[in-house]
Amino acid sequence: MPNSRTQNLGWILAVVLVTSSACHREIERSALVPQQSPTPPALKPIAVPSPIIGKPYPGKGVVKLINKKEGWIEIDHEEIEGLMPAMEMEWFVEKKPLLDKVKVGDKVKFTVIETGKGEIITELEKIE
Numbered sequence: 001m002p003n004s005r006t007q008n009l010g011w012i013l014a015v016v017l018v019t020s021s022a023c024h025r026e027i028e029r030s031a032l033v034p035q036q037s038p039t040p041p042a043l044k045p046i047a048v049p050s051p052i053i054g055k056p057y058p059g060k061g062v063v064k065l066i067n068k069k070e071g072w073i074e075i076d077h078e079e080i081e082g083l084m085p086a087m088e089m090e091w092f093v094e095k096k097p098l099l100d101k102v103k104v105g106d107k108v109k110f111t112v113i114e115t116g117k118g119e120i121i122t123e124l125e126k127i128e
């Protein structure tokens with residue numbers, strides 16, 4: 001009949017064996033990954049959702065440029081959910097007087113609508 005010390009040794013051996021074989025499987029699996037996905041993630045195109053025409057999309061950003069004569073504004077904006085990631089870009093405003101409410105450097109909230117012929121800003125105001 002084995003004493004308790006021998007039983008303990010047996011347990012330790014079993015644990016070591018299980019652990020090392022689990023590690024081995026892990027290595028094998030990760031070695032297969034490059035074959036399963038030959039395209040590196042960096043080369044995948046960025047998913048850009050298509051806008052819903054007429055839907056107001058709320059956004060936030062900082063005013064970079066204002067052109068009151070032509071009626072457009074450049075905003076460094078945060079992500080606009082369902083429309084686009086964060087970026088710096090220009091939009092025409094629906095009505096030029098909207099541009100009188102803000103100045104360059106202001107943090108603003110705004111509403112963008114895709115008209116079908118392009119996006120316009122329909123609401124614009126300074127925040128904070």
Ligand SMILES: [Cu+2]
Binds near residue numbers: 084085086087089
């Ligand atoms: Cu944008």
